Amino acid sequence: MEWHIRRKGEFYYKKAKELGYRSRSAFKLLEIQEKFRIIKNGNKVLDLGAAPGGWSQIASGLVGDAGRIVGVDIQPVPATGKNFKFVLADITKESAIKKISVVCNIFDVVLSDTAPTVSGFKDMDVGISEVLAFRSLELAQALLKEKGNFICKIFQGKRFTEFVGQVEKVFLKVVVFKPSASDKASKEVYVVALSKST
Numbered sequence: 001m002e003w004h005i006r007r008k009g010e011f012y013y014k015k016a017k018e019l020g021y022r023s024r025s026a027f028k029l030l031e032i033q034e035k036f037r038i039i040k041n042g043n044k045v046l047d048l049g050a051a052p053g054g055w056s057q058i059a060s061g062l063v064g065d066a067g068r069i070v071g072v073d074i075q076p077v078p079a080t081g082k083n084f085k086f087v088l089a090d091i092t093k094e095s096a097i098k099k100i101s102v103v104c105n106i107f108d109v110v111l112s113d114t115a116p117t118v119s120g121f122k123d124m125d126v127g128i129s130e131v132l133a134f135r136s137l138e139l140a141q142a143l144l145k146e147k148g149n150f151i152c153k154i155f156q157g158k159r160f161t162e163f164v165g166q167v168e169k170v171f172l173k174v175v176v177f178k179p180s181a182s183d184k185a186s187k188e189v190y191v192v193a194l195s196k197s198t
């Protein structure tokens with residue numbers, strides 16, 4: 001790992017500890033929020049790939065007491081506040097939508113920061129990330145209200161353009177964004193999709 005990437009990682013790690021955030025990823029959502037103002041007070045937010053809970057923490061503060069966060073992961077996430085509920089589910093399984101719907105069946109915002117445990121085999125990691133992103137889009141189609149918004153991480157690979165094309169069929173405006181808190185060397189980017197149209 002190059003020194004500047006390690007230093008950047010350490011910087012965000014320390015900053016997350018200082019501020020009591022559960023992950024460095026929290027800074028990525030804060031940057032996306034500052035630029036696109038997606039999460040609003042009172043919103044219902046579905047957070048896919050929520051563990052260890054950094055994004056849920058940020059979203060929980062933004063939606064306030066009138067809002068609701070449903071965090072989903074294959075690993076447990078400790079509660080982040082009264083407005084948070086956790087659903088233990090693998091989003092690639094058919095049963096995921098049913099399990100989520102028991103808690104809430106319509107959302108204003110769907111977030112997906114899902115990622116494979118990085119194996120080091122780049123093509124494999126990218127392939128899994130693509131599967132998770134396409135599946136997150138399916139969940140967003142099923143559970144987002146009209147005009148709802150979607151943010152989805154994907155590792156850029158062979159199916160990236162196809163993925164953006166699919167997102168563009170469902171949302172009015174789509175922007176590909178790389179937060180500065182994201183390692184430059186990493187293939188991850190965030191597809192920010194505004195206003196679901198179908």
Ligand SMILES: C[S@@+](CC[C@H](N)C(=O)[O-])C[C@H]1O[C@@H](n2cnc3c(N)ncnc32)[C@H](O)[C@@H]1O
Pocket residue numbers: 022023025026048049050051052053054055056072073074075089090091092113114115116117132
């Ligand atoms: C980068 S972490 C998310 C970090 C989180 N946004 C935060 O701020 O704390 C990626 C998460 O995706 C989850 N994940 C991977 N595959 C999944 C799947 N099939 N279903 C649900 N979650 C999955 C992992 O367990 C991991 O917790």
